[in-house]
Amino acid sequence: MIRVDGGCDGCRGASGWGDGAWRGGGTGGEQRREGGVGIVWRNVVFMALLHLGAVYSLVLVPGAQPLTWIWSYACFIITALGVTAGAHRLWSHRSYKAKLPLRVFLAAANSMAFQNDIFEWARDHRVHHKYSETDADPHNAMRGFFFSHVGWLFVRKHRDVIEKGKKLDVSDLLADPVVRLQRRYYKTSVLVMCFLIPTLVPWYFWGESLWNAYFLASILRYTISLNLTWLVNSAAHMYGNRPYDKNISPRENRFVTFGAIGEGFHNFHHTFPFDYSTSEFGLRLNPTTCFIDLMCWFGLASNRKKASVEMIQARKQRTGDGSA
Template sequence: MVVLRSQTTTLRYQTGSDVMEEKDALGLDEAETFVGRDYKTNGYPWPYRMKGIVLFSLLHIGGIIGLFYLHKIKLMTWIFGLVLHILCQICITAGNHRLWAHRTYKAKLPLRIFLMIGQTTTIQNDIFKWAVDHRVHHKYTDTDADPHNAKRGFFFSHIGWLLLNKLPEFNEKFKNIDISDLLADPVVVFQKRYYSILCTIFGFVMPALVPWGLWGEDFITAFFTAGILRCIIGHHTTFLVNSAAHTWGYKPYDIRIDPGENIAVSILTTGEGFHNFHHVFPQDYRTSEHGWRFNLSTAFIDTMAAIGQVTDRRFVSDDVIRKRQKRTGTTGLK
């Protein structure tokens, strides 16, 4: 067992030309990463991120079309879409979030490949960018450096941040983030290099191909339902962590911060709604002290540990939790 400090754990950061050069080698060009100015100030070149606007517009149009196909899909397609959605959510929470962004446990290669494929199927950007954004979010929560700063409004923190260029504060803080562990993972590097191809295969083709090939579902019907509509539902489910969990919820561990415990978000996201706990103890693999309750991703990680695919799960002791709660939580500060 690893007992963490009661304060929010600070990641190690690294600067240097070698790291920056490796960023460039992975395709993090200036147009994608170090872009934009505050659209509320003078001198901004163009606040909107057209790639995000076009992509999300097309996906939402496709999702609406999928709604009109729902009445005609076969039962097996319903089941397939639901199972795929749950697996993808687990791959985001247990993979992107708890493994790659926070390194709360270690996973062997077969599991990392599985999590990468499931994460790719969600069409939520590649692991590398997802993890980097999230590390900046945790170190500079709800400030101008936070990519989805909740203080800029519910819509912005939910999806608007993906439609606008990042602020200069993010661009400056990003340069100090240590990405060496991500660059050392061949699964992350492989996905980053071939993300467009992998995303097309697993995010668009596979969800339609499986129902069509295995039980004779119409390909177009499966594409817009199990493919696009499932994707959109997955997006908005994940986005609730950035918006709803930073807006509503009780705060048993630290009443001074905005993230709260939101049971509805926890259920929808397979365990990511215990957000007050998570921001106080970000290196705890459970993201909650409540075990498997409303936390399917924790159950998944524990199951993988039982079969030898997961090691070195990190968590805080009950004693540390109680002391922090007494000092800054609902039983402490007033």
């Protein structure tokens, strides 16, 4: 494990998952918002239908087999790891290193998450950190809870997001063959990982109906994972304490931490974005950190970066709000 005693230029600010031109319905790619609101009605309709489907899925829960409930939750965990351990901590922040088998697994899990391919996710996330709470922030929390939660998907990207994004060095992402492969076959991988496998496994292995399997393991699981992801952008920017830096918006939010398997220690993360654990407290309430540590034990991951205790305490005293 690598102890870090220095900061990260341009990394202070907010965090966001699934930022950018979301491909779950599309936002017209890299088109700019040049004055008007530029509503993307395709996304609005898709999201409305998806959430209606998720509400309907709740009716099916009592009639589904217990193994289907367990499978749906397992798919949720895999989905979350594809974002937290994959697109976020590995590819966006390079907070640890992963060998090829682990990178392949995380890329597949990221396709199950259906929140943009790794390249777009990581690129826009870096823009988000560098230009937090400005027009270059894909889901600028200064525009309100709804916008930072889901509204940013309903409008074209602000031109600043695109222009600032083009100036960042993302050569490390393109140098990874796993990232390039996932990007090339992204639509196919999403169809297989996000919808076909979650639906077919319960049907084939324990005789669950395709209807129940599709709505519970695909639609309900996907909708819940999206909203828990979005809460990092919205709730974790508005509700909670700021023990590390009271001058930035991100906060420590235990509810988000629990739902997003360790990503709710948001004030810490934006103060020390290089830390692989995104938290001062290691494994506590942080399943993603447990997963990365386990992968290190298996020899599939290494070079975990961690802020030193001295660095954390000094920052608390200098810029924290005095809370625990």
